[in-house]
Amino acid sequence: MPPFDVPEGDPFGPHNLPYGVFSPAGADGPAGPAGPGAGRRVGVRLGDRVLDAGAAARALGSPYASLLARPSLNPLLAAGRTTWSDVRRALTAWLTVPSHRETIEPFFHPLSSVALHLPFEVADYVDFYSSEHHARNVGRIFRPDAADSLTPNWKHLPIGYHGRAGTVVVSGTDVVRPSGQRKGPADPAPVFGPSVRLDIEAEVGFVVGAPSRPGTPVPLADFREHVFGLCLLNDWSARDIQAWEYVPLGPFLGKSFATSVSAWITPLEALDEARTAPPARTHPLLPYLDDSAPGTEPGGYDLRIGVEINGHAVSGPPFSAMYWTAAQQLAHLTVNGASLRTGDLYASGTVSGPDPDQRGSLLELTWNGRDPLELPDGKRTFLEDGDVVTLSAWAPGAGGTRVGLGEVTGRVVAR
Template identity: 85%
Template sequence: MPPFDVPEGDPFGPHNLPYGVFSPPGSSERRVGVRLGDRVLDAGAAAHALGSPYASLLARPTLNPLLAAGRTAWSDVRRALTAWVTVPAHREAVEPLFHPLSSVTLHLPFEVADYVDFYASEHHARNVGRIFRPDAPDSLTPNWKHLPIGYHGRSGTVLVSGTDVVRPSGQRKAPTDPVPVFGPSVRLDIEAEVGFVVGAPSELGRPVPLGGFRDHVFGLCLLNDWSARDVQAWEYVPLGPFLGKSFATSVSAWITPLDALEEARVAPPERTHALLPYLDDADEEPGGYDLRISVAVNGHVVSEPPFSTMYWTAAQQLAHMTVNGASLRTGDLYGSGTVSGPAEGQRGSLLELTWNGRDALELPDGKRTFLEDGDVVTLSAWAPGPDGVRVGLGEVTGRVVPRADPAG
């Protein structure tokens, strides 16, 4: 057992050490923190107390300076943090700098620059195709196996876990309606995703190759891409998602560094189509991650999507996102797209779980097709870690609240 009283096998033990930003009890000051079990270490204060050369990066109100410092700094800081919470000689200096997790206020851990969301699960894409194009010869669009499809979202509405989600309003038009109407969405959905956080920026005009993924991406987190399906259905032709997606995207308060997930790396599913050279990862290190996600509505688990089934990897998504010369900025966030597996109980959205509202879910508090006001959605996950220990990912929770002015 490590010397800082973390139970053996705790998914947030010293093998994990995710980063966040918190305010101590009774203070509005924001501090970089690292989670260890059910406590939060003030990383900046620890760095100062122990004379770390990276103290200035950690004594900030956001993770962005650390993100921008690059891979060498990320590795050095992680090694130092691991020593600070495991080496007995550091205990006297570090122990007073912990706060109970239940006593702190957690904030959005980084300033989001740009936000992109992808569509990388073949199971999800095929389900959506079967729902909306039942007579099509192939449930996938012609381009799906050739490139990671994505869209640009709205970074200003990325929310930290625990923030209420106001039911969005917009135009909607059912196939039988003569004209569109305006009002609150009646088909509010979730999408269980994984978000990747960019640290080191890139140069405009210079694409990032597959092998550059770990030099630019700092870590990952769980992400809920809330979706107003009725608004989306009316607006998305011909330019794709807009108001049906841009009202809220929830992310975890904890960013798990990639270095904590080495044992979770897996090969992606077998490719069925030849890939263009910039996406061909046949000779690259395994690009998938074995993340076991759980989706709960009002505390009742409705789905357990496996991230290992994702067809397109985060490295391929990054390569495609920059192949036209678009530059990366520190704090860029990109979502994997809905994570769905082959089984019915592995679908990552209510759209799929209820087959577009046809088959209601039976919950302890009643039936659901789409979300009702007051519903609380929680995403949680873990990954295989060293010596059989799990690596926990910070959960994402959001409660749906009604819009104050639903008419418009």
């Protein structure tokens, strides 16, 4: 048995150590009597327990105590790659060297007893569209007579849109069914009301730590200098609102009502064994996006995602199939001189694979409602009130281990 009683094979063992923000049992909640944020502190997950990282750091006389004794991850994110690595090494030692056990044991909390909060203050939010399988499915659904299911620019740049940072919410937050304008092909005029085609998008989010200067693009090679880690993300989508509004400027109200993220941010260093080459490129890339140079590190990640509705598995999208990598997305996001801020979040876009049971949205899984899903609790084309969607994932780690990613859940409620 490893130190601190983590079962062999636990995906949240000392090889993982994701960061979050929590309130212990009995502390004030998000808006308790002591004010918003009272009682919150940085936590590190180990198995089914959470370590109060700031309290442990103080008890051990760590120079990182001030970074870890905060109600948000933002100060740690802003500290940069060298500090991230140093803190991770220190945490690994605290949690694996038996002589530290007596000192830090009092600072563990059962995961089931704590409240988990949004782990960082989101500065900006950008969502990409980087799965070729997803993009081709969408093209076939909406442009069935087109010569090519992809738009002409798709193989030349990572397409994206700028979302709304203020509606990024932590896993477990209810999602209120959005209202807006919608107009079916046969309708004479648009109507207003709750969305009747509420969907999910299984995605991976990347969290920016170190900022960049305005006017200075971030090259592919600097990805790990700026990105702290990743998380699972559900980009909820009202397809009927989106279909009516998106021409010519793209998603707006059909996306901006809620984006759910995991309460746990997995450091990139925990996923070194999961790095993999992306799919073969079919078109030459401009130099700032070209990741084929000799010596270039693989830019993809082998993440195995699971999608459940009301506890029933409906899909298993493979992140390794994503055409555009997170490094390319970051390079494109900044190539015009746009700067990064600590807490920026950018998402991969819907993750879909080549097989029907690997599609990351109900739009694809039901082919825009034509082929309903047969679930034990009834058929689904799009989400109904009361439905609970859960995203989970794991990645291969060193020595046959698995690295777990914190799950994302959300329940749809009526307005």
